[in-house]
Amino acid sequence: DAGVTQSPTHLIKTRGQQVTLRCSPKSGHDTVSWYQQALGQGPQFIFQYYEEEERQRGNFPDRFSGHQFPNYSSELNVNALLLGDSALYLCASSYRAGTGARTTEAFFGQGTRLTVV
């Protein structure tokens, strides 16, 4: 059973560019959350997707956007990259039985290391 997979593993971009990161959830999971982990810090919640909609959002600017596809995979897009966007981006998946239900525990992928130069 494949766990949460993220691609690419590493990425180098220039300031002002745009980037797309991808995540495939663990089999049977329908909810995807994205986190940003700057060097030496804990992960910061960006947003969560369920049923192809953004359900909850952390304190991140609109430059950060996402999408969830019918197969539950997800993309994180970041526009107008800043040096401060350099970080490890983590995807976590879980299962939510219904819109108002609690999710099961989250499983994390290995992350995408984004470096902005």
Place this chain on the structure above:
Amino acid sequence: AQSVTQLDSQVPVFEEAPVELRCNYSSSVSVYLFWYVQYPNQGLQLLLKYLSGSTLVKGINGFEAEFNKSQTSFHLRKPSVHISDTAEYFCAVSDRGGFKTIFGAGTRLFVKA
């Protein structure tokens, strides 16, 4: 809103000694609590979780944690550590719907021979 404070940024300890990593949280609603471990250049692995019931929670790799509602703490303990336990440990809290998980800044556990 929830927040998590990990009281120690680094904890050095000798192999086979006991260790406690401290975590306090604040929340205006009932929450779930978690400890995750992160090895270098890897994602997060769940060590243990508290959802309800017994306040003493046992996890993987010999770790356990105790939920103390009155002190709003969820400290992680291990009676005897190994070199392989060297890693970054994160305490986290989520709302009961699991919509959002807030992480602490992390505690680096360094086990010395």
